[in-house]
Amino acid sequence: MQSFPGGRLPHVGFDIKLKAYAEGVDMRMAELLPxxxxxxxxxxxxxxxSCLAPGKRLRPALAMACADAVGADPWSVLDxxxxxxFVHCFSLIHDDxxxxxxxxxxxxxxxxxxxxxxxxxxxxxxxxxxxAFDTLALGPWGxxxxxxxxxxxxxxxxxxxxxxxxxxxxxxxxxxIDLETLRLIHAGKTGALIAASCEIGALLAGADExxxxxxxxxxxxxxxxxxxxxxxxxxxxxxxxxxxAAGSDRERGKAxxxxxxxxxxxxxxxxxxxxxxxxxxxxxxxxxxxFELAHYSVERLN
Amino acid sequence: MQSFPGGRLPHVGFDIKLKAYAEGVDMRMAELLPxxxxxxxxxxxxxxxSCLAPGKRLRPALAMACADAVGADPWSVLDxxxxxxFVHCFSLIHDDxxxxxxxxxxxxxxxxxxxxxxxxxxxxxxxxxxxAFDTLALGPWGxxxxxxxxxxxxxxxxxxxxxxxxxxxxxxxxxxIDLETLRLIHAGKTGALIAASCEIGALLAGADExxxxxxxxxxxxxxxxxxxxxxxxxxxxxxxxxxxAAGSDRERGKAxxxxxxxxxxxxxxxxxxxxxxxxxxxxxxxxxxxFELAHYSVERLN
Numbered sequence: 001m002q003s004f005p006g007g008r009l010p011h012v013g014f015d016i017k018l019k020a021y022a023e024g025v026d027m028r029m030a031e032l033l034p035x036x037x038x039x040x041x042x043x044x045x046x047x048x049x050s051c052l053a054p055g056k057r058l059r060p061a062l063a064m065a066c067a068d069a070v071g072a073d074p075w076s077v078l079d080x081x082x083x084x085x086f087v088h089c090f091s092l093i094h095d096d097x098x099x100x101x102x103x104x105x106x107x108x109x110x111x112x113x114x115x116x117x118x119x120x121x122x123x124x125x126x127x128x129x130x131x132a133f134d135t136l137a138l139g140p141w142g143x144x145x146x147x148x149x150x151x152x153x154x155x156x157x158x159x160x161x162x163x164x165x166x167x168x169x170x171x172x173x174x175x176x177i178d179l180e181t182l183r184l185i186h187a188g189k190t191g192a193l194i195a196a197s198c199e200i201g202a203l204l205a206g207a208d209e210x211x212x213x214x215x216x217x218x219x220x221x222x223x224x225x226x227x228x229x230x231x232x233x234x235x236x237x238x239x240x241x242x243x244x245a246a247g248s249d250r251e252r253g254k255a256x257x258x259x260x261x262x263x264x265x266x267x268x269x270x271x272x273x274x275x276x277x278x279x280x281x282x283x284x285x286x287x288x289x290x291f292e293l294a295h296y297s298v299e300r301l302n
Numbered sequence: 303m304q305s306f307p308g309g310r311l312p313h314v315g316f317d318i319k320l321k322a323y324a325e326g327v328d329m330r331m332a333e334l335l336p337x338x339x340x341x342x343x344x345x346x347x348x349x350x351x352s353c354l355a356p357g358k359r360l361r362p363a364l365a366m367a368c369a370d371a372v373g374a375d376p377w378s379v380l381d382x383x384x385x386x387x388f389v390h391c392f393s394l395i396h397d398d399x400x401x402x403x404x405x406x407x408x409x410x411x412x413x414x415x416x417x418x419x420x421x422x423x424x425x426x427x428x429x430x431x432x433x434a435f436d437t438l439a440l441g442p443w444g445x446x447x448x449x450x451x452x453x454x455x456x457x458x459x460x461x462x463x464x465x466x467x468x469x470x471x472x473x474x475x476x477x478x479i480d481l482e483t484l485r486l487i488h489a490g491k492t493g494a495l496i497a498a499s500c501e502i503g504a505l506l507a508g509a510d511e512x513x514x515x516x517x518x519x520x521x522x523x524x525x526x527x528x529x530x531x532x533x534x535x536x537x538x539x540x541x542x543x544x545x546x547a548a549g550s551d552r553e554r555g556k557a558x559x560x561x562x563x564x565x566x567x568x569x570x571x572x573x574x575x576x577x578x579x580x581x582x583x584x585x586x587x588x589x590x591x592x593f594e595l596a597h598y599s600v601e602r603l604n
Contacts, residue, residue, distance in 0.1 A: 034461050039486055043461055043469040094428060099420035118401035119472050122424065123465050126396060126431065130460030133435050137453040143445035150452060151439040158432030159336050159345055163425050167345040170421050184341055 014292040021064050022057035024075070029082050032135055034127075046116040046124035047131075051089045053107045058226070059084045059194060062293060063201030066215045069287040072205035079139040080149060080204045084197045086132035087157050091193075093125040095166060103248070105239070129157070141204050149200045156196035165189035174253035182255050186227045187220070194223030214280040218290065221277030226297040228270040231256040232263060233300060270298045316594040323366050324359035326377070331384050334437055336429075348418040348426035349433075353391045355409045360528070361386045361496060364595060365503030368517045371589040374507035381441040382451060382506045386499050388434035389459050393495075395427040397468060405550070431459070443506050451502045458498030467491035476555035484557050488529045489522070496525030516582040520592065523579030528599040530572040533558040534565060535602060572600045 029051050034044040060081025064074035096103040096111040097118065104114050113121035136150050155161060165188020172181065198219030202212045233241075234249045235258045249256045257266035274294050281287040331353050336346040362383025366376035398405040398413040399420065406416050415423035438452050457463060467490020474483065500521030504514045535543075536551045537560045551558045559568035576596050583589040 039483075040461055040466040040469040040473075042473065043466060047461065090428075094424055097424065099424060120469065122396055122399065122401060123469050126392075126427075126459075127461040127465040129428065129431055130456045130463075130465065133452055134456035134460060137449050137456060143449045147439050147445045147448050150435060154432045154436035154439060157428075158436060159342055159349065159429040161432075163429040163432065164342040164345060167342040167422065167425050171342075171344065181341075 014289070014296075017289065018061055018293075018296070021061045021074070021081075022055075024078060025057045025060040025081055025085060026052060028078050029085060032079070032082055032086075032131065034131075042116065042120055043124055043127060046112055046120050047128055049115060050093050050112045050124060051086065051128065053109055055085075055107060057081075057085060058293075058297070059088055059197040062194065062197040062219060062222070062290075063204075065289040065293055066198045066201030066207075066219075067205035069215070069281070069284045069290050070202055070205050070207040070211050071285050072207075076140070077201050077204040079135055080141075080200050081197070083132040083135040083139075083149075083153065084193065084200060086128045086135065087153065087162070088193060090125040090128040090132070091157070091162050091166070093121055093128070097121060100166070100170060101252070139204070145204055145206070148203050152196045152199050152203065156192040161188055161192035161196075163188075165192065169255070172255045175255075177255050177260075179260060182257065182260055183224075185255060186224055190227035190230075191220050191223035194226065195219035198222075211284065214284070218277045218280040218294075221273045221280070222294050222297050225270045225273040225277070225294075228257045228266055228273070229298050229301055232258055232266050232270070235263065267301055270301060274298055316591070316598075319591065320363055320595075320598070323363045323376070323383075324357075326380060327359045327362040327383055327387060328354060330380050331387060334381070334384055334388075334433065336433075344418065344422055345426055345429060348414055348422050349430055351417060352395050352414045352426060353388065353430065355411055357387075357409060359383075359387060360595075360599070361390055361499040364496065364499040364521060364524070364592075365506075367591040367595055368500045368503030368509075368521075369507035371517070371583070371586045371592050372504055372507055372509040372513050373587050374509075378442070379503050379506040381437050382443075382502050383499070385434040385437040385441075385451075385455065386495065386502060388430045388437065389455065389464070390495060392427045392430040392434070393459070393464050393468070395423055395430070399423060402468070402472060403554075441506070447506055447508070450505050454498045454501050454505065458494040463490055463494035463498075465490075467494065471557070474557045477557075479557050479562075481562060484559065484562055485526075487557060488526055492529035492532075493522050493525035496528065497521035500524075513586065516586070520579045520582040520596075523575045523582070524596050524599050527572045527575040527579070527596075530559045530568055530575065531600050531603055534560055534568050534572070537565065569603055572603060576600055 033048050033051060036044050036048065063077050063081040063084060067077045068074040092106060093112045095101050096106055097113055103111050105111065112124055133150060136146055139146060165185050168185045169189055172185065195216050199212055199216040202215045250259060257269060274297065277294055278291065281290055335350050335353060338346050338350065365379050365383040365386060369379045370376040394408060395414045397403050398408055399415055405413050407413065414426055435452060438448055438455065441448060467487050470487045471491055474487065497518050501514050501518040504517045537549065552561060559571060576599065579596055580593065583592055
């Protein structure tokens with residue numbers, strides 16, 4: 001295993017903390033999501049189905065850990081984490097659609113359109129996107145903080161972020177692209193929202209501008225590492241391990257790190273990204289959990 | 303022609319003002335939309351194509367007229383109007399998709415998925431939805447006003463508004479539904495965003511709570527009238543007049559006012575809704591243009 005500058009802080013109970021955060025996010029999302037009632041019961045069921053399926057909740061955990069890192073109560077940004085996870089779930093539902101990635105399985109269960117039909121899946125994604133901004137607008141923070149967090153989330157999710165990255169990704173299918181373009185795709189598809197998770201956690205916790213900027217950069221690096229790890233695992237794992245179809249990227253002619261530079265160089269690129277990210281934690285008062293999360297983003301490769 | 307309580311104020315130049323507002327909205331949207339540049343050029347083209355196709359811009363005009371009605375500069379809420387129009391365009395793109403309404407024509411030109419393919423259409427809708435909140439978050443108002451406007455827009459567009467109404471609509475296709483359900487569908491599909499347009503215009507203009515509430519109610523009534531008028535025109539106009547396929551609602555077994563209560567009773571219902579809406583303008587200092595807009599929402603039926 002490689003070692004990182006700054007080292008890995010020996011936090012006892014990392015897994016417990018991560019699971020407790022995920023548990024809290026699940027419980028709070030269940031409260032924030034519309035109940036399974038009429039008139040639009042099927043829509044609400046689809047929203048709950050896609051959000052409450054077991055997930056790592058990496059993005060909310062990062063937001064909470066960033067609040068922690070700047071000395072605030074991580075639970076004070078819980079709703080911010082849920083808002084980010086709603087955006088993540090919305091993007092997964094739409095990316096899985098037949099017209100885009102056409103995936104049947106996600107997190108080990110049928111994708112939203114497989115379970116509820118395509119029309120409801122499109123609409124459930126849309127409603128989750130709205131719910132994300134609703135959650136930020138109605139959260140327990142000051143108006144300035146809310147507006148900054150909403151601006152960070154729109155930037156990360158729109159045509160300059162998630163949606164832009166996904167567009168580049170589908171336009172590149174079956175084409176030979178260079179590493180620069182691949183980096184751009186990953187920065188949009190995964191990096192933007194993970195970086196925003198860190199930034200939003202810091203913003204809502206009242207961090208200063210410099211801290212927010214460092215945590216944004218940390219997140220961008222971790223996001224890249226995480227996406228490369230995903231690319232590698234799509235290539236090397238079984239469908240059972242992944243909870244979705246293994247090797248699907250290759251079959252579809254998707255641009256991935258392993259396809260472009262091979263498995264070994266990809267692993268190296270992921271570890272390098274983590275190393276770069278850790279540099280940004282240097283001046284934070286309480287970044288132990290963020291060190292651990294950085295490691296976690298690539299530990300599946302060990 | 304019926305007459306309304308409070309009468310119709312003889313505003314000279316109503317059409318000119320409406321067109322000037324629409325012109326301003328078009329120019330400002332063109333600035334706010336991402337430019338046609340790489341890397342996600344096709345996405346940006348699709349966003350611009352769908353937003354800049356000629357439209358009535360009723361929702362932004364209502365927002366600006368509501369600012370006017372409470373004594374503020376209507377142009378101070380221009381960006382708010384654009385944000386609402388982005389949501390409107392996003393919802394049209396997604397509703398036109400093959401999995402939902404499967405429409406080929408919109409405003410006289412091919413729908414977004416016909417022109418750009420289904421994947422890009424889904425993503426362009428998503429990116430416009432993000433741009434709407436971005437526009438509100440970055441606009442020239444105070445943070446409290448922005449947060450309130452964002453909350454009003456999420457409520458109007460999510461599972462309790464636009465998306466919820468569209469869900470009910472598709473679940474009701476080919477089924478016999480009652481007038482109560484049809485009202486619920488229309489309130490969600492059209493009423494919610496039109497009511498929010500009025501509320502947001504008032505909010506961003508610094509109106510007090512009572513004024514905002516009255517303008518929201520006015521908008522809900524006008525929205526209902528407008529949707530009933532649309533239902534009637536879908537039945538009685540040619541495709542050329544509509545810019546989309548005439549009679550498509552009936553063919554698809556869609557619930558509409560004419561299908562449920564006939565053309566004459568539908569016209570009456572639309573005029574009644576306008577009358578109810580006008581009551582809410584009684585105490586506003588400068589509501590002349592809103593009187594005209596109310597009339598405009600059903601004048602196509604005369």
